[in-house]
Amino acid sequence: MAYNEHAACPCGSKKSYKNCCKIFHEGKYPQTAVELMKSRFSAFVVGNIDYIISTTHEDNIEYSENKSKWREDLQNVISSNDFYSLEILDFIDGKEESYVTFKVGIKQRGLDVSFTEKSKFLKIDGKWLYRSGEFLDD
Template structure:
């Protein structure tokens, strides 16, 4: 989805995309797992597959060394999804392991889908990475 950097950030903050999650997409490191989770959601909205891949832990089931097909799959998902909102339900911070529970509202092929996921994040060499998620 093409979205202007002057649009409200998809993560739900009151900031413009360019003053919020775009900073992370451009290289700023998230200071905690919540920032990473919200910036990853925004990356899906704008179709930034490179950011999604860069911030995914190697133990994640979606992680693959075939970057071309992984990137294409992320872009396809983003292109075929309308992202209608993100609600943070819980954030459990930790020094090297953290959890974010969120509700995402998405429309795919005309069908409204909402799901709740509890995501696990690890801090590796000072960088937060998305490890895995359990959907309720």
Template sequence: MKLPVNNTCPCGSLQKYKKCCKVFHDKIKLPKTALELMKSRFCAFAAENADYIIFTTHENNSDFTSDIKSWKEDILSFSRNTNFEKLEILDFLEENSEDTESFVTFKATLKQYNNDISFTEKSRFLKENGKWLYVDGQFID
């Protein structure tokens, strides 16, 4: 589903999508923090924006592949078959401008075919050439 620009942003900001994560998805701005990147990625999954997920994934991520077509199809399949109900930020480290690594712990409330597939994850991000990228995450019980 394409996300209407006047809908509330799925990232939890309570702002309209066009005033929130859309500026990142359209590459008008880069996220300044790992937290902004994390929230914009959750929103990108909800908006079926596979290109943004690929653009913001570090090459050391286990999903990273040079087969962009297949990777994009996998992301879109997941996004189209999942309801992204809620994002809760549980913990994050405020970065300073010199930081190149950061962590965000969040809970994603998701449903797939009426099954609860929610999870809590501590995500790791690296900043390279001024751009934050998602590297990996550890699930938390």
């Protein structure tokens, strides 16, 4: 199912998806780790698996050389979860390494499985990539 580009962007920016995260999903590079975080969350909402894969650092635990299996795993995550909110709690900006702490709202078969995470992002060849995340107690 295609996401309505005129609907509010899933990242919570109050802009339309077309004027927010869609530009990153179509090839513009996020300038900050926060932009990458928000656009990755939106990619889970709209089902843009290729964007999720292309913005994941190769040292990430989820990273796989077997892209078809990885795509299948991501599709299962996307189809079995309702990603409904994102709240940025903290941002530590750096030139090559940044941290974003966020709370993501997720429901899985009606159960709230929301979590808070502190994510590490690395800038490699001018592009921000998601390196790792640590779950935090709410």
